[in-house]
Each structure stands twice: as structure tokens, then as C-alpha cells.
Amino acid sequence: MVDYALRFLIGGLVVSLFAVVGDVLRPLRPKSFAGLFGAAPSVALATLGLAFSKHGGDYVAIEGRSMILGSIALAAYSFVVCQLLIRAEWSALKATLAALAVWLVAAIGLKQFLIG
Template sequence: MMDAILRFLIGGLVVSVFAILGDMIKPESLGGVFAAAPTIAFATLSLTLHKHGAAYIAIEARSMVAGAIAFFVYACCVSFILVRWRPKSLMAAITLMPVWFATAAAIWALWLRR
């Protein structure tokens, strides 16, 4: 129960900070990007540090970075396809999901597997 309360408080504080940063950055539509994932990651890592220690969260943080890199590659591919050939967004997003999974698998095989 205490973990949930801490996660709520940390998440609320960090969301507020990132929302302010999002308002300062142009275009303002990026505000949502800054408010979502970093907040969850920060809250999760801080609570995990308290429970499991620094070595454990180092692995977790590395995994989060790998997932973000894989998603970035996927998003760039989807963006390129949408601009280049103008298919329906849902079709491009679903069709290119194997790019995301393959990138994540490659990062795991080259960097995370131990």
C-alpha cells in the first residue's frame, strides 16, 4: 500500500515538472511525451531502488533505455513510411511492429544478454 502512495506522489510531482517543461518547449504537443514515460520510469526506479538496491535498478534502467531505443527506431520507420507513401496510419503502425520487436531483440542479444 505504501508503494502505491509513494508512486502516486512521485508520479504527480514528476508529471507536474514535465508538464511545465512541455509547455516551455515548442511545439506544445510534445508536452504529453514529456509527461508520460519519464514519470513512470522515475517512480518505478526510485521505488525499486528502495526495495532491491542499486545493482538491480541498473539492470532495469538499462532495459528501459533499450526499449526506448527500439521504440525510437520503430517510430522513425513509421514516420518515414507515412511521409513517403502516405498509407493509413494504423496500417503503417501495425505493419512495422516487427521492426520494433526485431530491434528490441537485437539490442537484447548484443547488449543486455548476460
Template sequence: MSELILRFFIGGLFVSGFAVISDVLRPKSFAGLFGAAPSVALATLSIAFANNGMTYVQTAAQAMIAGAIALFFYSLLVTWLLLSQRIKAWVAAVAAWLLWLTVAYGLWTVSFT
């Protein structure tokens, strides 16, 4: 329970910091982007470092990077399918999920073998 409370406060601190940064940046649509994922990742990595040490945090950070790169390719494919091919959104999302899984798994095996 104390880890959950600690995660809540650390996450809130990071969300507040990123909210200040995003308030300065243009366009304002960056506010949601900078308020969510980075703050959760940093809070998680901070607690993991305190509980498990640097090696664990390094592995978790590499996994987050692989997932982010895979998400980039997922987003490109979904955008292309929706705009160019006029495919239904749910079909595009499911099809692109396979690409995300392939890229994430490929990056994971390359960086951890």
C-alpha cells in the first residue's frame, strides 16, 4: 500500500512538472502527451530503482523504449490505413497491432540477446 501512495505522489509531481512545460509549448495538444506517459514512466522507474536497483531499471527502460518505437510504427500504419485505404478504424487498429507486436518483440530480442 505504501508503494501505491508513493507512486501516486511521485506521479503527481511529474505530472505537475510536465504540465508546466506543456503550458509553455505550442500547440496546446502537447499538454496531454507530456502529462501522461512520461510522468507515469518516470514514477515507475523511480520506484523500481529504489526497490530493485539499476539493472532492473535499465531493463524496464529498454522495454519502454522498444514499446515506444513499436507504437510509432503502429501509429504510422493506422494513419496510412485510415487515410489512404479507407479501412474501418477497428480493422486498422487490429491489423496494426500485429505490426506493433512484431516490432516490439524484434527490438526486445535484439537488445536482450
């Protein structure tokens, strides 16, 4: 229970920090990057920090690699959803359900191919 509270607090602090950085850099960055600093993976960073303190660097390396592979699978899923919504004009429910298969194949395929 304490781990969840720490993740919540650390994640909230990191999100707040990135939001402040985003506001300070607002005049310097284009609108396309509007949510970049506010959408930082703060909970993942908090989780990795806690995992490092409990389990060490080897465990965190595996967790970090898994997060990277998961983000690649999510990018593939997001791309397919966008294509189905815009080009095929599917409903949101139909597009997201169909793209789940892409996410699953990408996630399992990346794990098998890169990790073994």
C-alpha cells in the first residue's frame, strides 16, 4: 500500500514539474508539442525508481525494456486506430477493438523476437 502512495506522490510531483517546464518553454516550442511535457511517463519513472531501490539495476533494466517494447506496441495500435477512424471511417468502438489484435501481435512478437 505504501508503494502505491509513493508512486502516486512521485508521479504527481514529476507531472507537475514537467507541466511547469512546459509552461516556461511555451514561447519556444511549436503548438504540436503542446502536451509533450505534461504527458511525461511520470508513473513509470516513479515505478522504476522504487523498483531500483527494492530490486536493483538488473530488475529495472528488464522493466525498462518491457516499457519500451510496450510503447512500440502502443504506437502500432494508435497508428492502426487512426487509420481505421480516418480512412476507413469506422466507429471508435469498432476501430479500437480491431486494433487490439494489432497491439497483441506487436507486443507478443516484439517480446519473442527481442527477448526470446
